[in-house]
Amino acid sequence: MASISAKPFRLALLQLGSLTSSKASNIAVAKQAVLEAARSSPKPHLVVLPEIWNSPYAVTAFREYSERVPHVGSKYDEVDEGETVKAMREMARENDIWLIGGSIPQKDEKTDEIFNTCTVYDPSGTLVAIHQKVHLFDIDIPGRQTFKESDTLTGGKSLTTFDTPFGKIGLGICYDIRFPEMATIAARQGCVAMIYPAAFNTTTGPMHWSLLQRARAVDNQIYVAMCSPARHPEASYQAYGHSLVVNPLCNMADLGFPAILILPWYRGDILVEASHEPTTIYADIDIDLLNTTRRNLPITVQRRFDVYPDIAEKFL
Numbered sequence: 001m002a003s004i005s006a007k008p009f010r011l012a013l014l015q016l017g018s019l020t021s022s023k024a025s026n027i028a029v030a031k032q033a034v035l036e037a038a039r040s041s042p043k044p045h046l047v048v049l050p051e052i053w054n055s056p057y058a059v060t061a062f063r064e065y066s067e068r069v070p071h072v073g074s075k076y077d078e079v080d081e082g083e084t085v086k087a088m089r090e091m092a093r094e095n096d097i098w099l100i101g102g103s104i105p106q107k108d109e110k111t112d113e114i115f116n117t118c119t120v121y122d123p124s125g126t127l128v129a130i131h132q133k134v135h136l137f138d139i140d141i142p143g144r145q146t147f148k149e150s151d152t153l154t155g156g157k158s159l160t161t162f163d164t165p166f167g168k169i170g171l172g173i174c175y176d177i178r179f180p181e182m183a184t185i186a187a188r189q190g191c192v193a194m195i196y197p198a199a200f201n202t203t204t205g206p207m208h209w210s211l212l213q214r215a216r217a218v219d220n221q222i223y224v225a226m227c228s229p230a231r232h233p234e235a236s237y238q239a240y241g242h243s244l245v246v247n248p249l250c251n252m253a254d255l256g257f258p259a260i261l262i263l264p265w266y267r268g269d270i271l272v273e274a275s276h277e278p279t280t281i282y283a284d285i286d287i288d289l290l291n292t293t294r295r296n297l298p299i300t301v302q303r304r305f306d307v308y309p310d311i312a313e314k315f316l
C-alpha cells in the first residue's frame with residue numbers, strides 16, 4: 001500500500017470579507033483574520049488566505065496592485081519586497097503558524113510580466129514556496145461569466161509542493177483545479193493535500209466547485225481544500241464563497257460507527273463548508289483515515305503504466 005507518512009494537523013481557511021480597493025485596508029482585514037484564527041482553540045497549524053485578496057479581482061487592477069516577490073528561502077526582514085509579502089511574513093511569524101498567503105498579483109521586475117502568485121511562509125516568516133497560477137482563467141459564457149486573465153497575466157511554468165513538519169502539501173490556484181494532472185502529480189509525489197486559494201463565481205461555483213474538489217480527492221486519495229473570498233455585492237466579480245475541505249473517503253462506515261449514529265453528520269467526503277458570508281472554517285486532517293482509505297481501495301498501487309503513460313514520472 002502506498003501509505004503516507006505524515007502527522008495530523010489542523011487547517012484554517014479564511015474566507016475574508018470587507019475587501020475593498022484599498023490594499024492597506026485589505027492587509028489589515030487579513031491580519032485581523034489570521035490573528036483570530038491563530039487564537040482559536042485548538043490552534044491551527046496551517047492557515048490559508050483566498051485568491052487575489054489584496055487587490056480587486058479584475059484584469060484592469062492586477063498591474064497597479066502588483067508587487068515584487070523575493071526568492072524562496074528569503075528571510076523575515078528582507079528589505080526588497082512588496083508590502084503584502086512583508087505583512088504576510090509578519091502574520092506567520094507573530095502568530096507562529098504556517099501561512100499559505102492566498103494569491104496576489106506579482107510583478108517580475110526583469111520581464112515586466114504579472115503573475116497570479118501564491119506565497120507560503122513558515123512560522124519564522126521565511127518564504128518557503130512560490131506558486132504562479134499555471135492555467136489562466138479565460139472563459140466566456142455569454143450573458144453569464146466572461147473573464148480573461150491572460151489580458152494582463154502570464155501563466156506560471158512549474159508545479160509546486162512544499163514540506164512541513166506535518167507533511168508535504170501541493171499548491172494550485174483556482175482554475176488550476178480543473179486540470180487533474182496537477183493533483184495527480186502532487187499525490188504521486190507524496191502530498192497529503194492539495195490546497196487551492198480560489199475565487200470561483202456565482203455561475204460556475206454552483207455547477208462545479210464541490211464536484212471538482214471531491215473528484216480530485218477521491219481520484220488521488222488526498223485531502224483537498226479551496227479557500228475563497230466572501231461574496232461582495234458591490235464587487236465587479238462575484239466570488240462564490242463556500243470555502244471547502246474534503247477528504248478522500250466516501251464511506252463513513254470506515255470510521256467504525258453504525259451508519260445510523262452518524263446520519264446527522266453524514267456529508268459524504270465534505271468535512272466542512274462555508275456559506276458565502278465572511279467566516280473562518282477549520283478542519284482536522286486525519287492521516288490514519290487517509291491511509292485506511294488507501295488500504296481499503298488500493299488504487300495507488302494498481303495503476304497500469306504498461307497500458308497508459310505515467311504523467312508523474314518526470315516529477316518523481
Ligand SMILES: NC(=O)CCC(=O)C(=O)O
Nearest residue numbers: 137174175199200201204
Ligand atoms: N479565479 C478563477 O480561476 C476562477 C475559476 C472558475 O471560476 C472556474 O469555474 O473554474
